[in-house]
Each structure stands twice: as C-alpha cells, then as structure tokens.
Amino acid sequence: MNIVPLVLYVGALVAYVLHFARRDPAVGRAATTLLVAGALTHTFVIGMQTVQSGHIPVAGATPAISTFVWLLALAYLYTEMTTDERAMGVFILPLIVGLQVIPAVHPGVEDRAAVLQSPWFGVHVSSLLFGYASLALGCVIGLTYVLLFKEIKAKHLGVFYARLPSLQVLDVMNRRAIVVGWIFLTVGIIVGGIWAEQARIIDPHDPRVQAMSLADPKILVALISWAVYSFEMVAMRLAGWRGRRTAWLSIIGFAIVLFNLVPISLFLTRSHNF
C-alpha cells in the first residue's frame, strides 16, 4: 500500500524539479498538489495500518521510516505554505522519495512484542520521528544556505540566487527547525530511557531488551546526533552562532540521523530490531 504515496511523491519530485528549472508557477502549483495528494494517501495508508494493528505503525524500522516520511512531507508542506517558498521542495523530495522506497518495497506491520505495549514506547518513537522530520528540514535549509552563501561570495549569481529566499530568512528558518527538532529529540531520548527501564522489568529475558545499552550502535549514534544538536543549540544561544556554521552543523547532524535511521536500524542494531 505504501506504493501509492510513493508514486505520487515521485510525481511531485519531477514537478518540483521542473518548477525549479523553469519557474513556471503552474508547474509549482502542480508540484504542491501532487505532494498534498501523496501526503493524503499516505495518511490513509498509515490510518489503515493503525486500524488493522490497533497501534500507530512505528514499531520496526520500515513502518517507522514510512511514518517519518509522512511527517516530513507534512512538515515541509507546512513550511511551504507559511513561507510561500517552493524552491526547497527540490531538495526535500529526493529524501522523501528515497526513504519511501523502503516501506514500499518491504511493507507490512510487524507484530508488536509485549514490551512495546507501553504508552511510553509510542511517545518515544513519535517524538523522535517528529524531531527527525524537523531536523531533516533544518538540514535542507542549511544546505541551501551554504549553496546560496557560496554563490554570493563567489560573485557568480546563478540558479540559487534567483530562486532561494535571502540568507537571513534561511538562517531564521534553520534555527527554528533545529530548536523544534532538538526539543523532540531530547524528549524522545529521555522517554526511551524510561521505557527501557520498564521493559527490563516486564520482559527481562528478551535479547533485545538486554541489548539496550550504550554499546548498541542505534543508541550510541542517537546520542551522538543529540550531542551535535545540543552543541548547535548552545552555540546559537550562548555564543551567538549564526549563518554558515549553524547551517553546517544542521547538515552534519542530520547526516548522522539519517545514518541511524536507515542502515543502522535495518542491519546493525540488536536492541531496536522489533
């Protein structure tokens, strides 16, 4: 079922690329329409899975990725509609399409283990996924900031100069995305810790629960990404970091998150493979 939103997302990607290249407002509206359609069918898919299994499809790597993609599409649409800037879509959509391929190819809601029944677990995953969506936006905005900065600095005013909003606007958008993302990331990690303690009591013999420690790559890398974003928060708040430095931190931070979300979740973790 995840294939339908994927097809619409691919259509939206093509339209966003065309819009970026030609700047035809009609194509831009078509791009947004396709993305809205994709997000709506995705909402339907996730809703169906929730009804089918009785819980939000967040247990297991592929349902979590699907939900993440859905949140990212919604978060991006929110930014597009509030800022009236479409140029960023061309950077966000490849991420959406690339990630949505995974649940489309390898679908299904896996059965929920006993330890996952706790409400703490739902809060843990939802909070992290929402945080990741915001951080993904921050990453893309940071990327566009760096590209635009380079163009102006090099005095070769080209594609980005003509299409992106000002450096100032990108900087503010990036900082907002990071603040929101960091808050949800922090909440998600704390709640995860609480839940892991409970899980040890509920089902102490589950090998995955036993693997919940700093030695597990998923947990370790999550904490590393949190450290990067926390550093960025401190640098912004206390040292007044702006512009290029925060843009780069947003890019690096999300690269780590993405690494954690896909290869580690699918292949390496021993504690989070539900």
Add this chain to the structure above:
Amino acid sequence: MQILLVGVSHRTAPIDIRERLDFSSRGLDQALHELMARRIGREAVVLSTCNRAEIYVACDSAERTKRELGAFISDFHEVPPAALTPHLYDKVDAEAVQHLFRVAAGLDSLVVGEPQILGQVKDAFSVAGDQGAAGPLLTRLFHSSFVVGKRVRAETALAEGAVSVSYAAVSLAKKIFGRLQGRRVLVVGAGEMGKLTAVHLKAQGIEEIVITSRTLAHAEALAAEIPESQPVPWERLSDELARADIVVSATGAPRPILDRARIAEATGAGRRRPLFIIDIALPRDVDPAAGDIAQVFLYNIDDLQAIVQENLSRRSSEVTSANTIVDEEVEKFAAWVRARSAVPTVVALRQRFEAIRQSELQRLEPKLAGLSPDARARVDEITRLLVEKLLIRPTEQLKALPDSDTMTLYADAVTRLFDLNDEEAVHAGRRYRARRGERQAAGHDTEHDGE
C-alpha cells in the same frame, strides 16, 4: 470600428521633443476632455511616460482620425506640425494592438523588461475610464494588454535581474539581509557616488545611515542632505565598521583605505553577522583580499557592472519567448474583434426570424383564439424554441470565422439571403410585440409571453 495609435517614443523622438509632448504635465484628463470635445474617435486612451506619448483611439476612419490626432497633438502642446510630424508614428488595428501589447510587456522600453511600464499603462487606462473616454473596444484592448504584461512577467525572465549598478547593489543587500529595515549603513566618503547610493538605500527602507569622511565638514554637509543620517569623525571608522551591516565606500583616495587587517578586526571576535561591502570607488577603496574573510561579501564596481551585463544579456535572450506571448494574445484579441463584428449580422438575423415568427402567430390569431391560455402559451414557447434552435449553429459559425475578410463575405451572404437590409420586415415583429406588451400592461391579457 478601427483601432488607431498615434504617438512618439524614445525610438522616434529625441528627449527635447518628448519633453514637450508630455501629456501628464497638463493632466491626462485635460487631454481626454479636449479629444472628446473635438469628437476625435469614439473612444480614447492617452499613455504618457517619460519615454513615450501615445494616443489610442477607436474610430470609424483611421485615415481621417490620424490627421485629426496629428493636429490635436500639435495644438495641445503648441508644437508646430513641421517639428512634430517627422517623429510621429501611427499604427492601425493589428499593428496598434501588437504595439500596445509590446509596450505593456516591457519589450518596447528603453531598458527591456523594466517593471514600471505595466503600471503606467494601467494608470493611463484607469484615467480614461474615469473620464468616460474608454469604451468597450479599448477596455477590452487594455485589459488584454494587462494579461500580456502579467504573462510575460510570470512565464519569462524578461523582467528579472537588476539592470543598474545601484539596483544590483540593493538587490544583493536584500538577498543577504532579507528586509533592509533595521540595518545599519556606513557611507565612507562624502562624494556624489556615496550620496547617490545612500539615497537609494534610504528609499529601500534603511533607517540608520552614518557618514564618515576624512574631512568631518564634508560628512556633516552630506548628512544634512540625507534625512536621519548622522556624520561621524574619521577616527571612529573602525568602530563603525564593526557596527555596520552594509558599507558603501566611495572616496577619491588614490590607495585602498580599508585594508584586510582593518576589516578582519572589525568582523573579528564576536561578530556573526555578514558584512556587505560595496566598493564603488575608482581606484578601489577596499583591499580585494578582504573578500576572503568568512563573513564579508565584497563587491566592487566591476563586479556590480558584470551582474548588470549578465542580467541584460539574459533579458535579451528572453525577448523571443515574450514576443511569442504577444503574438498569441494579439491573435486572441483579433478573434474577439471578429466575433464582435459578427454581432450586428447575428442580431439582424435574430430579429428577422423573430419577425417571421410573430407575423405567423398574428396570422394564425383567429385559429388560436379558441385555445386555453395555457395552450396558447405552449404554442408561443414551441415556436420560440424552434427559432432559437435554428439560429444556434449559424450564430456560432459566424462568430468563429477565422479572419475578417471571410467574415465580411459571410455577413454579406447572410444579409442578402435573408434580406436583412429590409428594415420594414425586421421591425414588423418588434412593433407587434410592443403592442402586445401594452395590452398585457393594461391587464387585458393573462397569457405568458415567452420573452
């Protein structure tokens, strides 16, 4: 009716002639009044900008009206015809339409794609509208020209990019800082160039302007000319560098006065905001090496000129696609005019058919008299629908004819086939209906009329 345009523009007339022909100096409404008083054309719009003075009229005879307009322009501006005629151009119908569309698109402007012209065309039309000078033909024409202007702006890059050095500097500043409100500008040097740029930035929303010069008196003199700006002594240059967002440097110094070290110091510890330095001095005021500093964007006069050149060449490459839009819209407008020219024939045809229907009903009156009011109304309705149905196709076909020659041919044929010039036959039905209307109003008749 024909559309006629008579006027001068930067392409045909030197500045001194254009100045003398400026309609806006005495008011467009005045010109329109006089045009109407002289009964030149049936509709008129006067477009007057610093690069053109044009009169668009809808008239019955372009040849005659052309002479009248020439005389009017000469009288109105008190320019002898001999001085005026060589610069005057005139265009009729499709050519006039195309000309206006090109003007609205910015294709005929001195700087191709300049943005003000569309607004000026709109203003010209709205003045004519207020004065009651713009009728249905010119209203449609000007509305179509607004569509052209909007389409060209949305679908091509004709109007994009700054095409003057000062505008290039302002658009760069906006791309770096977003809104310019609340930003601080430091002007170094109190010469003419510095003043121009400061005034320009001020117009773009900059509120804080500080001016420094080696001679404080010069800075003070310039600050007095620019409201809300303040002079600062030369010794505070480094402090002001650190506080500024935008630096405009335009001194006459023979050597760079802002070296890399000084700027590095100003943008050093604690500063995270970008610093945009515009060096418009020749020779340069700012050490080019300062451009390497992380937070500094350094543009000199050549860089800005290169941007302007690039924008100009990009604009000229967009002319072809803009012309395509103009041609499309000219064709659309022509189709509308043709459909419109079919209207009198269509109306005459309808009246003719209606007259036949009414006279037949009248002839059958004795036989219909015995019918109930309902049945009579039904008969009336059926005959009316029959006429409607018979007329639908010919009406559509007439309105969709591909060119005006064919249109004339068909209109002639229809007129002759149905003898539409015979006024008596056409109006017979109208009189009959009028009589029936009187009877109804007097309350003698309760039947429903199909009209």
